[in-house]
Ligand SMILES: Nc1ncnc2c1ncn2[C@@H]1O[C@H](COP(=O)(O)OP(=O)(O)OP(=O)(O)O)[C@@H](O)[C@H]1O
């Protein structure tokens with residue numbers, strides 16, 4: 001296992017001691033899961049995550065919950081190599097995508113980010129670009145050539161639950177859609193490059209209840225096709241959409257860590273740790 005005594009800005013792994021048969025394809029789905037092992041993180045030497053280990057099963061939805069500032073977004077960014085893009089950010093530990101170490105020296109960050117897509121809190125389509133071009137935009141960036149872009153755009157919009165609403169105005173700008181539609185456009189854009197995993201950082205927190213319901217339906221429809229990790233402050237949402245759940249907490253002046261993780265129902269109905277019970281019942285945070 002990896003640890004850090006010197007912070008280098010990337011993980012240090014020892015391939016000889018790296019187990020390589022964890023969460024890949026356990027359900028025979030052909031999908032890749034994520035396996036984070038002893039992940040710690042710093043910003044400019046200040047430790048914000050302490051030895052977080054979590055298996056995110058392939059083809060399942062894993063919800064990350066916990067109070068503000070406990071490191072959920074930081075953890076998410078570590079899962080697709082975005083953390084290292086933040087100035088002064090360091091990390092230690094290991095993240096496996098299927099059986100591949102995403103911080104292996106031979107791993108290409110751009111390819112990891114294609115395979116592990118991200119949807120953010122605030123919908124961020126290219127506002128002046130057409131709906132069609134928004135969906136297709138990741139292809140060029142990822143260097144992916146497809147024989148039939150029209151079909152891929154349609155399929156991606158269908159998977160994101162947006163096709164029926166936009167099929168007659170694919171040339172309209174992405175910025176002309178409602179907030180909820182823009183978020184589904186961002187999901188379509190992420191899906192177009194065939195990711196194994198979709199990371200969603202509070203994807204509904206800027207949306208109205210109806211749009212939130214549509215995104216949750218979309219998550220349910222995607223569940224079998226892609227591994228999903230979602231951060232949410234909404235306890236009802238965590239219970240509606242996720243099969244597994246991890247509760248993060250940062251006690252005063254200490255880095256964030258996982259208090260408890262497991263099947264969502266268990267975390268909510270019979271949590272092992274009293275802090276989990278207090279949090280999921282809204283007694284703090
Ligand atoms: N770019 C940054 N530079 C310095 N510190 C940062 C940076 N981003 C986050 N942090 C710090 O890291 C810790 C974890 O932040 P993070 O955003 O991961 O928490 P979070 O659980 O996602 O919170 P929220 O629920 O409010 O989104 C916090 O103490 C935060 O101040």
Ligand SMILES: [Mg+2]
Nearest residue numbers: 072073074201
């Ligand atoms: Mg956050």
